[in-house]
Structures are given as structure tokens and as C-alpha cells.
Amino acid sequence: MTKQESFTRRVRERMAKTGEVSGAARRRLSPAAGEPGWVHPPQQSDEQVVERTGRTWNQWREVIDAGPGRDAGHAAIATFLEQNHEIGGWWAQAVTVGYERITGIRAPHQRADGTFEAGVSRTLPLAGTALRAGLLDESGRADLLGGLASTLRSRPTSTAVRLGVDEGVVLFTFDPRPDGQVRVTVTHSNLAGPAAVEHWRAFWGEWLQALHEAADDDGT
Numbered sequence: 233m234t235k236q237e238s239f240t241r242r243v244r245e246r247m248a249k250t251g252e253v254s255g256a257a258r259r260r261l262s263p264a265a266g267e268p269g270w271v272h273p274p275q276q277s278d279e280q281v282v283e284r285t286g287r288t289w290n291q292w293r294e295v296i297d298a299g300p301g302r303d304a305g306h307a308a309i310a311t312f313l314e315q316n317h318e319i320g321g322w323w324a325q326a327v328t329v330g331y332e333r334i335t336g337i338r339a340p341h342q343r344a345d346g347t348f349e350a351g352v353s354r355t356l357p358l359a360g361t362a363l364r365a366g367l368l369d370e371s372g373r374a375d376l377l378g379g380l381a382s383t384l385r386s387r388p389t390s391t392a393v394r395l396g397v398d399e400g401v402v403l404f405t406f407d408p409r410p411d412g413q414v415r416v417t418v419t420h421s422n423l424a425g426p427a428a429v430e431h432w433r434a435f436w437g438e439w440l441q442a443l444h445e446a447a448d449d450d451g452t
Contacts, residue, residue, distance in 0.1 A: 271334065289334060351418065354441075367404055378442075400420055400422035403419045
């Protein structure tokens with residue numbers, strides 16, 4: 233089920249439960265809608281966090297405010313959640329990041345060290361091994377990346393490929409699919425701010441689209 237299908241299902245379930253019209257249900261469930269007093273919405277919805285942790289985002293905000301507080305720092309808050317509220321490491325991190333976004337400590341796409349990160353992914357009709365080999369090829373990599381200069385930061389034997397570029401570091405991961413395609417995820421980290429995030433999200437999105445179109449052409 234795609235994210236859009238999942239969201240549509242949740243909208244219909246809420247309409248049946250509350251009697252709301254479609255527009256109202258969508259606004260209520262949309263992560264971008266937020267809540268009064270939220271600086272930025274968290275990545276996960278209220279439904280998701282309740283299902284996984286037993287509390288809503290506003291309840292977690294009250295718990296953290298009454299516990300370590302917003303000045304404690306990311307690591308201290310995450311440790312407090314793990315040790316005192318019995319949620320696993322991944323969700324302790326997710327709740328901490330969500331709290332930081334709600335309270336304005338962290339902006340969207342911002343990491344704990346203050347830098348920003350852009351990520352895009354796409355399923356491509358090609359072999360991940362071939363793409364990985366192309367990214368490892370020192371002589372031809374610039375052509376593959378549309379002229380972008382880069383240096384290899386990972387070992388040639390690593391499953392993922394990490395490259396240093398003029399602005400930040402780019403990680404390419406490859407998830408093979410049963411149908412022979414591959415899910416390629418590009419994570420561009422160590423960016424200076426939201427403007428850089430938008431720039432590189434667009435760049436890598438267009439790059440993945442170009443790869444998809446080239447693969448389609450080769451298959452005809």
C-alpha cells in the first residue's frame with residue numbers, strides 16, 4: 233500500500249467515525265496541519281505515535297517538559313524516554329525529534345548537530361549493481377552525476393556508496409526488488425540550511441528521473 237493509499241484509508245475511517253466531510257478529515261490528519269502551539273509538525277502522525285508508543289504528540293510534549301525539559305539536549309531526552317517510558321531506541325529517537333520540531337528546537341530536515349539533510353528515493357527499472365559500479369568509477373562518475381564533481385568517501389567494497397561533493401556528503405543506498413528493479417535512496421547531508429535542502433532535493437529528484445527515463449529508453 234502506498235503512502236497516498238494509506239492516507240486515503242485513514243481519511244475514510246475518520247469520516248466514518250466522526251461524521252466529518254472529506255476536506256475536514258484530510259486537514260485534521262495531514263502532518264502539515266499541525267496543532268496550536270506547534271512550531272513545526274512532526275514527521276509521524278498522531279495516529280502513528282499513539283499506535284507505537286501509547287501517547288499522542290501533545291502528551292509526549294507534556295512528559296518531556298515535565299521531565300528533562302527542552303534544554304536537556306537530544307541525547308538526554310532520548311535516553312530519558314528509553315529508560316523511563318519503555319519505548320525502543322528507534323521510537324525514542326523519533327519522539328525526541330518530533331518533540332524538537334514541535335517546540336522549535338529543530339527545523340524540518342535539520343539534524344541534531346544543526347546541519348540539514350535532503351533525501352529522495354525512487355524505484356528504477358535497472359540493476360542496482362550496475363548503478364553502484366557507475367558511481368564507483370572514478371573516470372566516468374562526473375558524467376553519471378551530470379557534471380557534479382565528487383570524491384569517494386566509502387570503501388569500494390561497501391554496499392552503499394558515499395561521495396563528498398562541494399556542499400556536503402551524499403549517500404546512495406540500493407534496495408533490490410523481487411521484480412528486478414531497485415529502490416535507490418539518495419541522502420545528502422551536512423547542508424547549511426533549508427534553501428540548500430530544497431536545491432539538492434530538486435537536483436537529486438531530477439537525477440533519478442533522468443535515470444528512469446534513460447532506463448526506459450534502453451528497454452525499448
